Amino acid sequence: MMSLPFFGFTLAFAGILAGQRRLAVALLALSLIATLVLFKVHATDALPISL
Amino acid sequence: MTPALSRTLNILGLIGICVVLMVAFVDQLAFGELPCPLCLLQRAGFVGVAAALALNVRFGPRPSHYGLMILSAAVGFAVAVRQMLLHIAPGDAGFGAPFLGLHFYSWAAILFGVVIVGAAALLLFDRQFSFDPGLPTWSGLALVALGLGFAMALGNGVSTVLECAGGLCPDNPTSYLLLQEGGLKNFFAP
Numbered sequence: 001m002m003s004l005p006f007f008g009f010t011l012a013f014a015g016i017l018a019g020q021r022r023l024a025v026a027l028l029a030l031s032l033i034a035t036l037v038l039f040k041v042h043a044t045d046a047l048p049i050s051l
Numbered sequence: 052m053t054p055a056l057s058r059t060l061n062i063l064g065l066i067g068i069c070v071v072l073m074v075a076f077v078d079q080l081a082f083g084e085l086p087c088p089l090c091l092l093q094r095a096g097f098v099g100v101a102a103a104l105a106l107n108v109r110f111g112p113r114p115s116h117y118g119l120m121i122l123s124a125a126v127g128f129a130v131a132v133r134q135m136l137l138h139i140a141p142g143d144a145g146f147g148a149p150f151l152g153l154h155f156y157s158w159a160a161i162l163f164g165v166v167i168v169g170a171a172a173l174l175l176f177d178r179q180f181s182f183d184p185g186l187p188t189w190s191g192l193a194l195v196a197l198g199l200g201f202a203m204a205l206g207n208g209v210s211t212v213l214e215c216a217g218g219l220c221p222d223n224p225t226s227y228l229l230l231q232e233g234g235l236k237n238f239f240a241p
Contacts, residue, residue, distance in 0.1 A: 002088060002215045005095040006208030012102045013201040016109045028102045028119055035095045035126055041219065042088045043133055048140040 005035045054111055057179035061107040062196045064169070068101045069199040071162060075155065076206065084147050085214055085224040089134045093159045094207055096127020100166050101200045108193050112179045120170045128163035131156045 008031030015024030075094060078084050086094065103120035107113070134156040138145040145154045153161075173179075214220060216228040 001218050002091055002220050003208045003211035005092075006098060006204055006211055009095070009098045009102050010201065010204040010208055013105060013197070013204050016102070016105045017197060017201065019109070021106070021110050024102070024106060025115070025119065028099060028106075028123075031095070031102075032099055032119075032123055032126055035092055035099070038088075038095075038219075039092050039126070039130055039133075042092070045137065047136050048143070049136065 002038060005031045005038065008034060052173075052176035052179045054179050054181065054183040057112040057173065057176070058108060058193070060173065061104050061112065062190075062193050064166075065101055065104040065108060065196040065200055068097055068104065068166075069196070069203050072097055072101070072203040072207070074150075076210075078147075078150070078155070079210070082148070085226070087134075087146055087222065087224065088220045089130055089137075090146075090155065091207075091211055091215075091220060092130045093127050093134075093156060096123055096130060096163060097159075098200075098204045098207060099123030099126065100163075101203065105197055105200050108196060111183070112173075114174060114180065117170045117174050121167055124163040124166040124170070128160055128167065131160035131163060135160060 008027050012024045012027035012031065015021075015027060072094060075086070075090075079086060100120055100123045103116050103123055106116040106119070110116075134146065135154075138154070147155060150158065211220075213227045213229045214224055221228075
């Protein structure tokens, strides 16, 4: 699960190397969204500060 | 700024981000400090920045590529600041050993900030976005930078699979889950 963004970025790099710009941009954007979703899953602990 | 100069700067930026990711790998492999989940997400932010730089290197500079670069850095910055706040209370030793006086997540926050400011500054130079038919698609340095970026993305993916198997990573990882008893060792056992 945690590796999904990295493999998405890897495919984006493959798209870049293959000259497929639109595919690479879409994969990059999807991988960023996956990173954000994983961040939401992991940001569960309360911060040790009071604001 | 000409398209060629912009591309050169993007190549150097891509190599710089790859060096950052390689330092993290050296710390992981040579010193045995396994990355925590938030550390992995910061690495993902750096790989995203690298991919956006690679778009500029391969297809020429475009505002949308810089936009993706800033968004990737913003995601990484948010994760790094979150981790800094987790360890901000007095007496908290922080996660992992410091590097040059700061923890990796503090360095990451600084570097993501530099990427955001750098990308925004480069967006100010409109001439780089003019079409240049003489701009070569490939150069030796560009190919090296793109290959490095690809290797860093794939290497982090493989490393994360070994560390976390198919699920979410433990908060404080001490070993590679897939290499423990019951993991790949059983799979390959006679």
